[in-house]
Amino acid sequence: MKRLVKTALTIAGSDSGGGAGIEADLKTFTAFGVHGLVAITSVTAQNTQAVTAIHDIPPEVVAEQIRAVAEDIGVDAAKTGMLSNAEIIKAVAKTVKNYDFPLVVDPVMIAKSGAPLLREDAVDALIKYILPLATLVTPNRFEAEKLSGMKIRSVEDAKIVAKKIAEETGAEAVIVKGGHIEGEEAVDVLYHNGTFREYRAPKVEGCTHGTGCSFSAAITANLAKGLGLEEAIEVAKKFITLGIAMGHRIGHGHCPVNQSAWIEIPAEKWRIYEELTNAVREFESINPVRLIPEVGTNFVYSLPLPYARSTKDVAGVKGRIVKYGNSVKAVGPVEFGASDHLARAVLTYMRFYPEYRSAINIRYSREIIEEIIEIAQERGFKVSFYDRREEPEEIKAKEGATIPWGIETAIKRIKERPDIIYHLGDVGKEPMILVFGRNPREVLEKIKMLI
Numbered sequence: 001m002k003r004l005v006k007t008a009l010t011i012a013g014s015d016s017g018g019g020a021g022i023e024a025d026l027k028t029f030t031a032f033g034v035h036g037l038v039a040i041t042s043v044t045a046q047n048t049q050a051v052t053a054i055h056d057i058p059p060e061v062v063a064e065q066i067r068a069v070a071e072d073i074g075v076d077a078a079k080t081g082m083l084s085n086a087e088i089i090k091a092v093a094k095t096v097k098n099y100d101f102p103l104v105v106d107p108v109m110i111a112k113s114g115a116p117l118l119r120e121d122a123v124d125a126l127i128k129y130i131l132p133l134a135t136l137v138t139p140n141r142f143e144a145e146k147l148s149g150m151k152i153r154s155v156e157d158a159k160i161v162a163k164k165i166a167e168e169t170g171a172e173a174v175i176v177k178g179g180h181i182e183g184e185e186a187v188d189v190l191y192h193n194g195t196f197r198e199y200r201a202p203k204v205e206g207c208t209h210g211t212g213c214s215f216s217a218a219i220t221a222n223l224a225k226g227l228g229l230e231e232a233i234e235v236a237k238k239f240i241t242l243g244i245a246m247g248h249r250i251g252h253g254h255c256p257v258n259q260s261a262w263i264e265i266p267a268e269k270w271r272i273y274e275e276l277t278n279a280v281r282e283f284e285s286i287n288p289v290r291l292i293p294e295v296g297t298n299f300v301y302s303l304p305l306p307y308a309r310s311t312k313d314v315a316g317v318k319g320r321i322v323k324y325g326n327s328v329k330a331v332g333p334v335e336f337g338a339s340d341h342l343a344r345a346v347l348t349y350m351r352f353y354p355e356y357r358s359a360i361n362i363r364y365s366r367e368i369i370e371e372i373i374e375i376a377q378e379r380g381f382k383v384s385f386y387d388r389r390e391e392p393e394e395i396k397a398k399e400g401a402t403i404p405w406g407i408e409t410a411i412k413r414i415k416e417r418p419d420i421i422y423h424l425g426d427v428g429k430e431p432m433i434l435v436f437g438r439n440p441r442e443v444l445e446k447i448k449m450l451i
């Protein structure tokens, strides 16, 4: 039977910290829906700060891992990472020659923490035995300098070096990565079929441990899926830029790239869209006309952290929810970026209580807030408030700063997490009650108690 899933093989070392090596490669393969296969070359004891031990696997065992998966499962594309010593390099070269899958070579030499991952005397073996078999070689600035014997200070230098490595080794293509080259953008230079192509992205703040491994694994996964080389690099560049920006802040050294962001963000967005759309429908059917303020109601649900960075990452109702005759109607659909005020409120709230990602605003009246306070006492809800008249001048002067200041002030006013925060308005500003919950369902439950 024809195999439906594509496969990608990583021939690399293990990073016990899960940031680089085969661990990064497998996570990357999964992010692209490709079945990952492994041939482990070396086991490293490693974290975000250092490599504290290296144990190389016997070359014949490395070769046998490749053979075992290639013969039975089949390999659509492969990559090499940490190859550690000349014997492993020779065994890998001899074995992969028996198959015709595309081979991406990440010439791993030194970890971000500074530890050598390729013996000095093995560099020549890498050049002699592995690079001639490469569909693509992916050196960073320092690896490219070592492979070419030339210095790289600019994108132009990177072009000269990429061409030199390809011509001298017989590699089909070379991409010199620009992360370590000065400039505001990370410019990667590809030399392929006698021409150059530049891949540009802003140098983003974030986590960089495992970038080289994840980038080359993303190219490999996309080659396995049948994309052309240049297209596969284009996708991988977007993938790695997102992974760096969304990196998980773990450990005390160089934090790792987040490979899951690529699939987790779209998946979360879809879940949020569905849950919020259903909750808005239910809110309409409850028909709480008396709770709708003059400016209308919005109902929001944010992406989780670390993905919630701006109001664009918060879903809300486009055009808000309004009174229409005797009924309550959502003007438009649920969309990300459709809320400004409430989105800023929930993003501030999440800085204190990350799991509380949903909120709704309802009409303030003396009568409603008194009812709320009574119900809150019965049910154990906490209510807090902020007073716009206490807003410092520098906050008033800053566009969009009032709501974050107000929410932070209300949270700090009471010792526990407030379920409800209200404010009494100001000149030209309607007073408002905001109800918070972990998700739209929880917010709705609180609203139902008020009706």
Ligand SMILES: Cc1ncc(COP(=O)(O)OP(=O)(O)O)c(N)n1
Residues within 6 Å of the ligand: 012, 013, 014, 015, 020, 021, 022, 044, 046, 081, 082, 108, 110, 111, 112, 113, 117, 208, 209, 210, 211, 212, 213, 214
């Ligand atoms: C086992 C292992 N393999 C490779 C690396 C290098 O990872 P890379 O993504 O090239 O770069 P750094 O993030 O480490 O600079 C590694 N550290 N461990």
Ligand SMILES: Cc1nc(C(=O)O)sc1CCOP(=O)(O)O
Residues within 6 Å of the ligand: 295, 296, 297, 298, 316, 320, 338, 339, 340, 341, 342, 343, 361, 432, 434
């Ligand atoms: C206009 C307004 N002000 C609020 C406040 O809390 O002061 S809530 C609100 C309505 C919701 O606005 P959006 O659609 O921008 O989230």
